[in-house]
Amino acid sequence: MEQNINALLEQFRAVAANPKKAMEDYIAETGKGVIGIMPLYAPEELVHATGFLPMGLWGGNRSISKARTYLPPFACSIMQQVMELECDGAYDDLSAVVFSVPCDTLKCMSQKWKGTAPVLVFTHPQNRGLESANRFLEHEYAVLQEKLEAITGVKITNAALENSIQIYNENRAVMREFSHVAAQYPQVISNKDRHAVFKARMFMEKSRHTTLVKELLAAIKATEPQPWTGKRVVVTGILLEPDGLLDIFDELGLAIVADDLAQESRQVRVDVPEGNEAPLYRLARVWQNMYGCCVATDTKKQRGPMLMDMVRKTEADAVVVAMMKFCDPEEWDYPIYYRQFEEKGIRSLMIEVDQEATAFEQARTRLQSLAETL
Amino acid sequence: MSEKMPSQMKAKELLAYYQAKLDEEARQAKANGKLVCWSASVAPPEMCVAMDIAMVYPETHAAGIGARKGALDMLDVADRLGYSVDCCSYGRVNIGYMELLKEEAMSGKTPEALANSPAARVPLPDLVITCNNICNTLLKWYENLAAELNIPCIVIDVPFNHTMPVSEESKEYIADQFRNAISQLEVICGRPFDYEKFHQVRQQTQRSIAQWNRIAAMSQYKPSPLNGFDLFNYMALVVCARSRDYAEITFKKFADELEELYKQGGSAFKGAEQNRVTWEGIAVWPYLGQTFKALKNQGSIMTGSAYPNMWDLSYDAEDESLHSMAEAYTRTYINTCLENKVNVLLKIMEKGQCDGVLYHLNRSCKLMSFLNVETAELIQEKNGLPYVSFDGDQTDPRNFAPAQYETRVQALGEMMDQAQQTGQE
Numbered sequence: 134m135e136q137n138i139n140a141l142l143e144q145f146r147a148v149a150a151n152p153k154k155a156m157e158d159y160i161a162e163t164g165k166g167v168i169g170i171m172p173l174y175a176p177e178e179l180v181h182a183t184g185f186l187p188m189g190l191w192g193g194n195r196s197i198s199k200a201r202t203y204l205p206p207f208a209c210s211i212m213q214q215v216m217e218l219e220c221d222g223a224y225d226d227l228s229a230v231v232f233s234v235p236c237d238t239l240k241c242m243s244q245k246w247k248g249t250a251p252v253l254v255f256t257h258p259q260n261r262g263l264e265s266a267n268r269f270l271e272h273e274y275a276v277l278q279e280k281l282e283a284i285t286g287v288k289i290t291n292a293a294l295e296n297s298i299q300i301y302n303e304n305r306a307v308m309r310e311f312s313h314v315a316a317q318y319p320q321v322i323s324n325k326d327r328h329a330v331f332k333a334r335m336f337m338e339k340s341r342h343t344t345l346v347k348e349l350l351a352a353i354k355a356t357e358p359q360p361w362t363g364k365r366v367v368v369t370g371i372l373l374e375p376d377g378l379l380d381i382f383d384e385l386g387l388a389i390v391a392d393d394l395a396q397e398s399r400q401v402r403v404d405v406p407e408g409n410e411a412p413l414y415r416l417a418r419v420w421q422n423m424y425g426c427c428v429a430t431d432t433k434k435q436r437g438p439m440l441m442d443m444v445r446k447t448e449a450d451a452v453v454v455a456m457m458k459f460c461d462p463e464e465w466d467y468p469i470y471y472r473q474f475e476e477k478g479i480r481s482l483m484i485e486v487d488q489e490a491t492a493f494e495q496a497r498t499r500l501q502s503l504a505e506t507l
Numbered sequence: 508m509s510e511k512m513p514s515q516m517k518a519k520e521l522l523a524y525y526q527a528k529l530d531e532e533a534r535q536a537k538a539n540g541k542l543v544c545w546s547a548s549v550a551p552p553e554m555c556v557a558m559d560i561a562m563v564y565p566e567t568h569a570a571g572i573g574a575r576k577g578a579l580d581m582l583d584v585a586d587r588l589g590y591s592v593d594c595c596s597y598g599r600v601n602i603g604y605m606e607l608l609k610e611e612a613m614s615g616k617t618p619e620a621l622a623n624s625p626a627a628r629v630p631l632p633d634l635v636i637t638c639n640n641i642c643n644t645l646l647k648w649y650e651n652l653a654a655e656l657n658i659p660c661i662v663i664d665v666p667f668n669h670t671m672p673v674s675e676e677s678k679e680y681i682a683d684q685f686r687n688a689i690s691q692l693e694v695i696c697g698r699p700f701d702y703e704k705f706h707q708v709r710q711q712t713q714r715s716i717a718q719w720n721r722i723a724a725m726s727q728y729k730p731s732p733l734n735g736f737d738l739f740n741y742m743a744l745v746v747c748a749r750s751r752d753y754a755e756i757t758f759k760k761f762a763d764e765l766e767e768l769y770k771q772g773g774s775a776f777k778g779a780e781q782n783r784v785t786w787e788g789i790a791v792w793p794y795l796g797q798t799f800k801a802l803k804n805q806g807s808i809m810t811g812s813a814y815p816n817m818w819d820l821s822y823d824a825e826d827e828s829l830h831s832m833a834e835a836y837t838r839t840y841i842n843t844c845l846e847n848k849v850n851v852l853l854k855i856m857e858k859g860q861c862d863g864v865l866y867h868l869n870r871s872c873k874l875m876s877f878l879n880v881e882t883a884e885l886i887q888e889k890n891g892l893p894y895v896s897f898d899g900d901q902t903d904p905r906n907f908a909p910a911q912y913e914t915r916v917q918a919l920g921e922m923m924d925q926a927q928q929t930g931q932e
Contacts, residue, residue, distance in 0.1 A: 241877035265683035465647035
């Protein structure tokens with residue numbers, strides 16, 4: 134059984150480590166193209182319904198050089214990486230790039246694409262409680278749909294879109310279960326492998342990913358959970374990379390029992406609601422129902438209470454804040470939930486995330502002292 | 508406060524008089540149990556003013572603190588609360604100030620940093636209103652104000668215009684938010700909304716804006732009767748009082764003075780202006796004088812800036828659908844695609860007969876910095892004029908180096924001189 138688990142994990146690791154191959158394989162198998170999805174949120178279902186592969190563009194681990202011409206040093210680490218990849222032509226085989234603009238940096242990035250693929254921009258409304266916001270977003274999606282149809286040459290029917298919605302809702306449900314199961318089996322699913330399962334999700338056709346995750350879950354659940362002698366943490370932020378950082382969590386026996394990372398669980402937090410309304414409208418409702426994310430305006434600031442609830446449910450010992458370097462929406466949220474943690478006696482630690490990093494000694498020291506004092 | 512009557516005052520005196528009066532009115536409102544609202548600088552004040560709510564503008568307030576060299580104390584407080592130095596310095600200065608006011612309200616004692624601050628005293632808000640037409644940071648900042656003070660937050664979200672012109676769907680969504688803000692205000696104020704006054708306030712806003720645009724138009728003349736840096740100062744009233752007659756009165760006076768100066772053949776520049784520049788970005792408030800003087804010393808006058816132009820909020824005050832007002836509040840050039848942004852800047856340069864551009868790479872403003880390279884390249888392609896960029900910050904004095912600024916300004920001056928010589932040959 135253990136062998137089976139490892140063989141399955143190896144598949145996720147391989148996809149996560151080599152998106153280019155995933156893209157080439159998909160094109161070879163289907164004869165269709167690949168469409169890039171910029172962070173943070175997009176109605177991927179629309180792309181999926183064309184038969185093209187939606188592929189997440191969440192940076193990399195390159196040394197930054199060309200991007201320096203176009204971005205000052207105070208642009209966030211992930212967009213420095215994306216810009217470097219744009220300049221290197223890494224995205225030029227994509228048929229298009231879907232671009233959401235929920236922060237000031239993304240607004241600018243959407244206007245300065247250096248690759249050759251066409252950029253399809255849409256704007257999320259931020260007064261999310263209003264019905265008029267749903268209608269506005271539905272219209273944005275309708276415009277996006279037209280553009281996707283023109284590029285792919287595929288008419289997106291309501292039937293195809295409903296099918297894609299079902300596939301995505303199932304994948305999200307399976308990933309929520311995976312996160313829950315991984316927390317019970319930290320000896321079996323390392324933090325790095327947990328991340329690989331999430332990351333592979335961005336590069337695989339979702340029904341295939343779902344099948345593979347289901348197999349993995351079945352294999353894991355066939356084993357007995359073992360008592361965990363290490364500590365349990367919840368992580369929050371945009372993403373937790375490179376793998377070198379996750380290795381430190383593994384080495385120190387800090388099991389990630391839940392995450393609030395934009396790249397991981399925030400992507401599967403909210404399903405497309407059921408109902409009789411048109412699929413495009415229901416896709417728009419996802420944004421209204423989203424919560425706990427720095428780029429989804431929330432005048433009630435519910436992220437802190439949400440994180441505390443996660444800590445309680447997972448019996449976590451602490452929250453680790455993976456602060457994306459120079460990400461001001463995340464930085465604005467921090468003082469509020471930090472104060473709330475302090476008031477409730479919840480331990481927390483902030484570490485800086487820089488995708489370009491190759492050495493992690495500072496993070497190691499800080500995480501080590503956290504692990505020792507929990 | 509001056510003993511003169513406003514009708515006897517010069518524009519400069521009116522500016523100081525009404526700024527002080529607005530602060531005093533806010534303090535009086537608080538003392539008398541009336542509502543005080545803190546507002547983002549280009550958020551629509553029309554609804555709040557119609558409900559007789561006293562308005563306070565944290566960005567203007569923070570800029571004032573910066574200009575009076577008081578920013579560092581406030582930034583320290585924000586730092587203590589966990590705000591990263593990466594966050595906008597206006598926001599951090601204001602959060603620091605808010606925290607000190609809160610400490611004072613809770614303890615009854617005035618914290619030393621507040622007592623010693625050169626900041627104009629303004630009261631804590633009972634509600635806040637924000638609008639993201641100049642950045643999404645204003646959403647995060649005001650979320651935090653509302654959370655820290657446990658008060659209502661009115662959001663006017665104007666979606667980024669990735670294509671221009673503004674779509675009908677966007678206008679309808681924004682107009683719906685105006686209507687929603689009205690119902691929020693009815694609950695907050697505990698009384699029905701005053702639609703008649705709302706109409707009058709919209710008309711007043713348009714009269715103020717018309718006078719504001721009269722001032723800005725004066726830089727078209729050569730030599731210019733208007734020093735563009737004066738717009739940075741007068742901006743305080745287009746931000747804080749455009750829905751009141753204070754702004755209209757002051758701007759009319761200033762525009763009249765400038766017209767008179769122009770008729771008499773005078774100019775803003777003492778001596779002959781050598782060349783004219785566009786300033787792209789927010790002012791460096793802690794170094795306003797230095798940034799002005801470095802240009803002046805080499806004979807350059809600033810005759811174009813899209814920044815004060817953001818308050819050209821002209822709309823049809825009679826349009827009850829509010830679509831026209833919605834359009835005015837969302838078309839801010841930094842809330843639009845690069846193509847439109849470039850066109851706006853090109854027109855400003857053309858109108859101001861500018862010879863070059865100075866780009867402020869502002870550590871505090873990602874939205875007004877991250878497209879500078881592309882903007883500069885596209886503009887140069889179109890009009891062939893030279894440009895330079897300098898590193899700065901709107902209110903954090905630690906992020907500005909006068910020596911670098913002076914060197915860059917000098918380089919721009921040389922390029923402009925060279926271009927003029929080449930043109931004459």
